[in-house]
Amino acid sequence: MSATSSEQTLATAVLSGDRRALARLITRVENRAPDALEALAILHSHTGRAAIVGVTGAPGTGKSSLVNALALALRRRGQTVGIVAVDPTSPFSGGAVLGDRVRMVDLAGDSGVFIRSMASRGSLGGLAATTGDVVRVLDAAGFAVILVETVGAGQSEVEIARMAHTTVVVDAPGLGDEVQAIKAGILEIADILVVNKADRPGAQNTVRTLRAMLELGHRLRTGGHHGVRAVAAAVQAEPVFDSWTVPVIETVATEHKGIDELLAALDRHQAHLRETGEITDRERQRVEAELLARLREALLARLLAERPPEALEKTIQRILRRELDPNTAVRALLEDDLSSPDGKG
Amino acid sequence: MSATSSEQTLATAVLSGDRRALARLITRVENRAPDALEALAILHSHTGRAAIVGVTGAPGTGKSSLVNALALALRRRGQTVGIVAVDPTSPFSGGAVLGDRVRMVDLAGDSGVFIRSMASRGSLGGLAATTGDVVRVLDAAGFAVILVETVGAGQSEVEIARMAHTTVVVDAPGLGDEVQAIKAGILEIADILVVNKADRPGAQNTVRTLRAMLELGHRLRTGGHHGVRAVAAAVQAEPVFDSWTVPVIETVATEHKGIDELLAALDRHQAHLRETGEITDRERQRVEAELLARLREALLARLLAERPPEALEKTIQRILRRELDPNTAVRALLEDDLSSPDGKG
Numbered sequence: 001m002s003a004t005s006s007e008q009t010l011a012t013a014v015l016s017g018d019r020r021a022l023a024r025l026i027t028r029v030e031n032r033a034p035d036a037l038e039a040l041a042i043l044h045s046h047t048g049r050a051a052i053v054g055v056t057g058a059p060g061t062g063k064s065s066l067v068n069a070l071a072l073a074l075r076r077r078g079q080t081v082g083i084v085a086v087d088p089t090s091p092f093s094g095g096a097v098l099g100d101r102v103r104m105v106d107l108a109g110d111s112g113v114f115i116r117s118m119a120s121r122g123s124l125g126g127l128a129a130t131t132g133d134v135v136r137v138l139d140a141a142g143f144a145v146i147l148v149e150t151v152g153a154g155q156s157e158v159e160i161a162r163m164a165h166t167t168v169v170v171d172a173p174g175l176g177d178e179v180q181a182i183k184a185g186i187l188e189i190a191d192i193l194v195v196n197k198a199d200r201p202g203a204q205n206t207v208r209t210l211r212a213m214l215e216l217g218h219r220l221r222t223g224g225h226h227g228v229r230a231v232a233a234a235v236q237a238e239p240v241f242d243s244w245t246v247p248v249i250e251t252v253a254t255e256h257k258g259i260d261e262l263l264a265a266l267d268r269h270q271a272h273l274r275e276t277g278e279i280t281d282r283e284r285q286r287v288e289a290e291l292l293a294r295l296r297e298a299l300l301a302r303l304l305a306e307r308p309p310e311a312l313e314k315t316i317q318r319i320l321r322r323e324l325d326p327n328t329a330v331r332a333l334l335e336d337d338l339s340s341p342d343g344k345g
Numbered sequence: 346m347s348a349t350s351s352e353q354t355l356a357t358a359v360l361s362g363d364r365r366a367l368a369r370l371i372t373r374v375e376n377r378a379p380d381a382l383e384a385l386a387i388l389h390s391h392t393g394r395a396a397i398v399g400v401t402g403a404p405g406t407g408k409s410s411l412v413n414a415l416a417l418a419l420r421r422r423g424q425t426v427g428i429v430a431v432d433p434t435s436p437f438s439g440g441a442v443l444g445d446r447v448r449m450v451d452l453a454g455d456s457g458v459f460i461r462s463m464a465s466r467g468s469l470g471g472l473a474a475t476t477g478d479v480v481r482v483l484d485a486a487g488f489a490v491i492l493v494e495t496v497g498a499g500q501s502e503v504e505i506a507r508m509a510h511t512t513v514v515v516d517a518p519g520l521g522d523e524v525q526a527i528k529a530g531i532l533e534i535a536d537i538l539v540v541n542k543a544d545r546p547g548a549q550n551t552v553r554t555l556r557a558m559l560e561l562g563h564r565l566r567t568g569g570h571h572g573v574r575a576v577a578a579a580v581q582a583e584p585v586f587d588s589w590t591v592p593v594i595e596t597v598a599t600e601h602k603g604i605d606e607l608l609a610a611l612d613r614h615q616a617h618l619r620e621t622g623e624i625t626d627r628e629r630q631r632v633e634a635e636l637l638a639r640l641r642e643a644l645l646a647r648l649l650a651e652r653p654p655e656a657l658e659k660t661i662q663r664i665l666r667r668e669l670d671p672n673t674a675v676r677a678l679l680e681d682d683l684s685s686p687d688g689k690g
Contacts, residue, residue, distance in 0.1 A: 040670055044671075133672075319636070
């Protein structure tokens, strides 16, 4: 890897704690600038020290306030904090900008905190890769804890949560039945559950429901009558470390209530990861998921670059005329890719 | 394309309206069975007649009830309806199963309705491709209207909404501030806005907010001071057909209120698509998005199949030892792919 002086300068400045260099590099990473990728290659060997915490959950649970309160508590005990707020919902920047403004009130002007909101540009795979790179930059820059917050509720959370050592799933009372149904999927990725807005009516009910769902999930995993195939698939996909019991913690983030308990649970989970060696497995999964996401994008980009721009369009038009179906088209494009790099369309 | 008798039989049975064959084929499509792909190739030439309507929005808005009410109204005027409920949130099947049960009460036993819930298996890209195929099967089977409902709130909606001719975004009063922030992203894909649960307090406020956001979005698109780059990107990505004004329709789905108005808006939008020729553009975008998603998955699958299973693991381990960063790793894997099919990495 031969680095030009400009890349080395930027990487060195980031490593030395230069905040403006950090902001500049992150912007270049978001824009996928080639020199940013070189700087990332330099920074990579300096990563691996930060505790990466994912905070996710359904809309309306108050995730941003919780991340805010958590960051303040971490600062109070002297740890530096990087916050990456990922908003995969907005092709524009509306959501991300809004999130920034909410947070700025409490954390602005503290050099021990660095906040970056990211909106979606292009595919979800691309966003996951960029988020991974931004986390890597903050890790190399020496931030002790990196909070990755995802707004939305869906596959995006699951993908982005895979980048974290500890995943905090936030819930709140009174979000309605549909949200309850959705939670089943998100619960599976939780290391710590938070019931935020715990001063609202129905909070105890939410806590009870979550505990029951955790209990059910545990029974399913350890072999019940239902979902044997689904469980087998889940077991195959990732090893189960059964010694960690997911705690349910009640918070009122806007009043900073329950935040110390949450912090203690985070500490316990980080210790658990190290003691059991699970941290190695998580890191491995994280790297694999990231690598596959990048490969998908890079392979497609290469295929499209290798053939004349009209080749793809011709295929699309043939599908539209019902002469060709998409599956056969993909097979043809791939075979074409092997036999001739020019493409036959 | 040489089709064996079993594929032809299944395809022919689906075309002749055999409901059990339809259910069987869709299951095979979900499992990506090779014979299902052959059947899809046969069916493709019979597609293109259905009106494909996407129904999406934040959790808690009552999308399932709305789809239910819409299906009943379509049936009442004699149209057949296919419903594909996509739940990208659950790696298990919890959410999807729940959705089925809710719907079955009203629509069970009606042979003019076919309902299929789909949970996520593997990546979002894979889910989008499978959903596309299931829609195609229902289209070929002759269903007049296909309702694609997505549960969740995020990029998944945007991806899956691209498959629809008309996208209905559902909102409801009282979902909280965070949901409001999220909506900005989802609003951009709406052809029709629905405020469901319109009998609840705050409904008029939600209607007003949505109208204001639509107005702001319109001003941004037609060139304001803010977000010039974002707007330029949006304009580049897809042509703007300005003659369609997004209507805001109030419904109480559980009481079947406002459903006729929604149906009328759907008819108007379908007519608009045909009159302006926008339908051609939407079909094109739909095919392109689907083709690219499939290509990504297929290219990755091929790359991984081409090299020994330990090649990827070796790369992962090198990244974990900080000897290699992910971007450089991807470049190496791609170069390797060109120079030698066995892999060195």
